Every structure is written in structure tokens, then in C-alpha cells.
Amino acid sequence: MSVAVTSADGTHIPLLEAELLRWVGxxxxxxxxxxxxxxxPPGKLLRPILCMESAKAVGGTADQVLAFAAGIECxxxxxxxxxxxxxxxxxxxxxxSTAQQYGIAEALVAGDGLSMxxxxxxxxxxxxxxxxxxxxxxxxxxxxxxxxxxxxxxIRGDLTCGVPTVLNVMQAKTSALxxxxxxxxxxxxxxxxxxxxxxxxYGEHLGMAFxxxxxxxxxxxxxxITGKTAISDVANLQPTLPVLLAxxxxxxxxxxxxxxxxxxxxxxxxxxxxxxxxLTRTGALTxxxxxxxxxxxxxxxxxxxxxxxxRLAELATSAADRQR
Amino acid sequence: MSVAVTSADGTHIPLLEAELLRWVGxxxxxxxxxxxxxxxPPGKLLRPILCMESAKAVGGTADQVLAFAAGIECxxxxxxxxxxxxxxxxxxxxxxSTAQQYGIAEALVAGDGLSMxxxxxxxxxxxxxxxxxxxxxxxxxxxxxxxxxxxxxxIRGDLTCGVPTVLNVMQAKTSALxxxxxxxxxxxxxxxxxxxxxxxxYGEHLGMAFxxxxxxxxxxxxxxITGKTAISDVANLQPTLPVLLAxxxxxxxxxxxxxxxxxxxxxxxxxxxxxxxxLTRTGALTxxxxxxxxxxxxxxxxxxxxxxxxRLAELATSAADRQR
Numbered sequence: 347m348s349v350a351v352t353s354a355d356g357t358h359i360p361l362l363e364a365e366l367l368r369w370v371g372x373x374x375x376x377x378x379x380x381x382x383x384x385x386x387p388p389g390k391l392l393r394p395i396l397c398m399e400s401a402k403a404v405g406g407t408a409d410q411v412l413a414f415a416a417g418i419e420c421x422x423x424x425x426x427x428x429x430x431x432x433x434x435x436x437x438x439x440x441x442x443s444t445a446q447q448y449g450i451a452e453a454l455v456a457g458d459g460l461s462m463x464x465x466x467x468x469x470x471x472x473x474x475x476x477x478x479x480x481x482x483x484x485x486x487x488x489x490x491x492x493x494x495x496x497x498x499x500x501i502r503g504d505l506t507c508g509v510p511t512v513l514n515v516m517q518a519k520t521s522a523l524x525x526x527x528x529x530x531x532x533x534x535x536x537x538x539x540x541x542x543x544x545x546x547x548y549g550e551h552l553g554m555a556f557x558x559x560x561x562x563x564x565x566x567x568x569x570x571i572t573g574k575t576a577i578s579d580v581a582n583l584q585p586t587l588p589v590l591l592a593x594x595x596x597x598x599x600x601x602x603x604x605x606x607x608x609x610x611x612x613x614x615x616x617x618x619x620x621x622x623x624x625l626t627r628t629g630a631l632t633x634x635x636x637x638x639x640x641x642x643x644x645x646x647x648x649x650x651x652x653x654x655x656x657r658l659a660e661l662a663t664s665a666a667d668r669q670r
Numbered sequence: 671m672s673v674a675v676t677s678a679d680g681t682h683i684p685l686l687e688a689e690l691l692r693w694v695g696x697x698x699x700x701x702x703x704x705x706x707x708x709x710x711p712p713g714k715l716l717r718p719i720l721c722m723e724s725a726k727a728v729g730g731t732a733d734q735v736l737a738f739a740a741g742i743e744c745x746x747x748x749x750x751x752x753x754x755x756x757x758x759x760x761x762x763x764x765x766x767s768t769a770q771q772y773g774i775a776e777a778l779v780a781g782d783g784l785s786m787x788x789x790x791x792x793x794x795x796x797x798x799x800x801x802x803x804x805x806x807x808x809x810x811x812x813x814x815x816x817x818x819x820x821x822x823x824x825i826r827g828d829l830t831c832g833v834p835t836v837l838n839v840m841q842a843k844t845s846a847l848x849x850x851x852x853x854x855x856x857x858x859x860x861x862x863x864x865x866x867x868x869x870x871x872y873g874e875h876l877g878m879a880f881x882x883x884x885x886x887x888x889x890x891x892x893x894x895i896t897g898k899t900a901i902s903d904v905a906n907l908q909p910t911l912p913v914l915l916a917x918x919x920x921x922x923x924x925x926x927x928x929x930x931x932x933x934x935x936x937x938x939x940x941x942x943x944x945x946x947x948x949l950t951r952t953g954a955l956t957x958x959x960x961x962x963x964x965x966x967x968x969x970x971x972x973x974x975x976x977x978x979x980x981r982l983a984e985l986a987t988s989a990a991d992r993q994r
Contacts, residue, residue, distance in 0.1 A: 375820065375821070376820050376821075376823075376824060377816060377817050377820040380820075425782075428778055428779070428782060431774075431775070431778060432775040432779060450755075450774075451755070451756040451823055452820065452823060454752055454755060454756060454778060455752070455756060455816055455819050455820045455823065456820070458749075458752060458781075458785070458816045458819075459813060459817065459820065461782070461785070462809055462813045462816060463813060465789055465809050465812075466806070466809045466813060469802060469805055469806050470806075474799045474801075474802045475798045477798075477802060478793060478798045478801060478802055481793055482790070482793050482794075485790045485793060486790065488786045488789075489786045489787060489790060492701060492779055492782045492783035492786060493699060493701050493783065495779050495782075496699065496700050496701040496704075496776065496779045496783065497700075499700075499775055500700060
């Protein structure tokens, strides 16, 4: 079960799905078809659920932020469509990626269209002051996301880029948007500035916990559970957190093993096995898991004093423990 | 001289350039560098100038809409960056396209980043009600643009798709955004609903005139003037308005000539010469030029009754007469 479905109020999912359909259309054009195909069946819906739960945590309702939450999911999925072009990744959520199914040009345009549908959804509600504030926060996060994705292309294959660089990329690619989803939900529900800042902090820590876990999944879960190939990060030569944690403390022989893989080992299965051995030996897997738990802890702390944050607390716990 | 520079109040251009820089950054990252490179030296700045002049036409000031206008230019240039990936076009404005210079993945991310910088600029001003209204209008136009670009990929190489289809693509790809630029400028300046609708109509007709002329440029202007290769539409197998107007009335021999080219004539220079002959013989060039003039006329008519629309009237005239 996914983090979202197990932990969210069950009534949110069908509402969200209907709202997503409302913004993307019924599949009358190639653009709509490709977008629908990327959105459905949905993934974890983590960001829109964070947005709705944050609204509720400050005394608002999920309804108040439903369109905004759907917009955030459209923007997230649009970024995944483009990410799979950048990474040349043929698989997403266990199925052929949009680029693989429709072609690169078509996937590029579908991502752009879905992104603009998302912006339209963000801007659709009221009151104007709140919507504008929430949309500005979200768009800033999306700008950070683009910076992070570009930075990631620059460090491809670079085992010496360092743990702080990879943490910065995670912050920009994932945690800025989870933070914005929470803050925006709070703003739209009329939170105080202290509350919306607290929820942003919560969302950023949760995003880091989630992403650190994501980087661990290829080494801790089965392919069929994660829905992507365990070797895709290696195939992309993407230096992930556990790999860099290992590289930091590895002896010469283990560094050489990692270097061999990151200069294009011909057999990805062997590569994956070799990396797993180094990650285990150096304690990198344990270290990364601890980092995820620590971020989840900090997310919990940020919730202190919020009127109704039980569901958000559960989400933070599942983000750091997730197996898919 | 470009349509914008010759006809706009000279003080707008430096203001706009400074505003664009403010939204894109100073080139501290690869993302910013690629965006700056696509934005500067600027193109015609048609859309932001339309936005500013529309504000002035209803009694507002260019200053009131400067950030919004810069945002529209960012969004337009972002679409060009992506368009050049879709069309595999190595040249833009007489220089290597972003994809050609930075790589496809990097250009994709640069386009996304520039697009989000543009949205941030749209949302930056006040009052909130007006900004939200103007931004909604603009984002709807951008959604139409994506629909148009996708439709264009579907009709590539198809000489039988018909003149109405190509006119619809132009409407979606170009004229929706020029219309929105005018309408948004008017809304931000506090226009009446009648005024903002009139300016939208004006902007849509102007956009059609501009784009019809654009399709004619490969057959009426020199490469060094247009800044793109005259054969790029043919190389992309993109059926443009003059080609479809010719196909509609051509005899069997001329249809066969066009078909040969659109099934991949090996020599683009010969292809271009053959097409030019057919377009001249069938009267398609004259017909298209008349369509552009008619749209410029309709743009003029839409300005009736606006307090200060002299500059907009001049812009409509130059759009239909332009040689670059």
C-alpha cells in the first residue's frame, strides 16, 4: 500500500481524481490523452494530500484547497514526464514512460500542457489575496525544482560532487514542493503566518525524508514494489545519497569499485550487486536510513502547537518508513 | 529594423530588458545561463509591447504592467526553446538554438525554468484581483498554445490536413497569446470589460496577421533578414498556410510536386525552389498576403472607440507588412 492511500482519509482520493480529470480534460486530443495517461492510475498523491491535510490542520477543509491540490499534482506529474525525457528513462510507475509511449517531442509538449493545466488550477479559486500568495509560494518551489533538475544533469557520473551537493539537489527537486504544498494549503485555509511557516518547515523535512528513502529503495525493495527498475539510477549514472555516503568513507578498493560502475560497467545487474555490497560494507544504507528518520523527527517537531495535526504526523512517519 | 523597435516608444525596450534580467537572474547557474542566452539579444518583444501599449490605450501606464509584460516574454521564449526541440531546429534568431548549444535535456529544463520565471513575474504585481484575472487569461492562452503545438506534430507531412486546420493551429500557437497579452495589459490597467474584450480581439487578429506573414517569410525575404533558414519549415515537413492554400487549388502536376517534397526530397534547396514556383503559380502567396492584410484590418476595427490606440494601430499595420 502506498503512503498516501494507507494514511489519508479515504474520501480524499476519489475527490482528487475527479478534480484532476476536470483540469486535464476527457482525452479528446492527443495532448489530453498523453496527460491522462501520465496522471492515471495515480501515484501516491503525496503532495495534494499534504496540501489538503495542511488546510485541515489549521482549521480549514480539504474542499477549500481541492483545485489547488489537484494543480500541484498536475505540476508534479508534468515534472516527472520531463524528468523521464532528461533521464531517458523508459519506465515510470511500472509502465512505459510518456516519452517511451508517445515519443520525446509529444511527451515534452504533454508535460508543458499538464504544467499549464496545473497553473490554471492553482489560480482558479479565491479569495484573490490568498490564492495569489499560495500560488507565488508554489511557483517559487517549482523554480527551485528546475534548478535542482539542471544541477542534477551537471553532476551525472560525478562521484566526487559530495553529499551536500546531493542534499541540495534533493531540497530543490523534492522538498521545496512538498514544503510549498503544505504552506499553500495553510495559506488558503487562512492560517496565521506562524502556522504557514511551521507547515512549510514540516513539509520540507517530510520531503527530505521521503526522497532519502526513495534513493534507498533500489537497495531495500523489490522492483515490482517500487514500480521502477532498481538499476535505473545506476543506469543514469546518477550519484545518489547512499552512493555518495559510501564513497565518502570507502577504502581505495571500494572507491575503485564505485568508480568502475560510474564509468559505465557494461552489465547493470553486476553493477547493482557491486554497489549494494559497498553500500552495506560502508554502513551507507544505515546512515541514509538514519538521516531519513531524523528528518521525519524534525517534521514532527514542526507540528508542535498546530490544532489538528495528527494525520500529518502519521504521514511524516510513513514517509521515513516507506517500502515503495 | 524589427516591428517592435521601429514602432514602440523607445524607452520601453531598455526597461523591458532590465525587467527580464530581474526575473531570470544573472547567470550564476547553468539554468540561468541558458535562459539568458535564449532571451538576449531579444527578439521583437512583440507580446510584451502589446501588453504595455494595451495598458496605455485604456489610460494606464506601461510601468503598471512591466513585470507582467516581461513574464509574457519569458513564457514566449520558453515556448520557442521547447519548439526547437520538438522541431529539431538547430537555428533560432540567426544563432544556434538552445538545444543545439546546451543539449536537448538542458534545453528542456531551461525552458521549464524560464516558463516558471515567467509565471512568477505574472503573479508578482497587484492589486490581487486584477493580477489573478490577467494571469488566468494568459495561462488559458498558454494551454491553447500547447494544444496547437501538439496538433502541429500530428499534421507533420500531411498536405491534406486542410487550410482550416492550419488556421486553427495558428490561432492556438500564436494568436491566443497575443490576444491574451493585450487583454491582460488592459485588465491590469483597470479597463472596462468592453475595453479588455476589444483589445483581446485586436490582439488575436494582429497575431494571425503576424503569423500568416511569418509563414510567408521563407518565400519573400532573405535568410539573413529572417534569422532562420528559409528551408526550415520544409525540412520539418510542416505544412504551412501558403503551401496548403496552393495545394487546395493546384493541378495534379503541382500537387505531385508538393507531395514529392513532403515525402522527403533529398535536396532542401531544390525543394524550396520547387515549392516557391508552385506557390507563385497558384497565387497562394498573394492569397496569404491578402489574408494577413484582412486580419490587420480587423485588428484596426477592434480599436474603434479606445481612448489612445494610435500606437496599437501602427503595430497592426507593421505586423501585416513585416519583412522579418
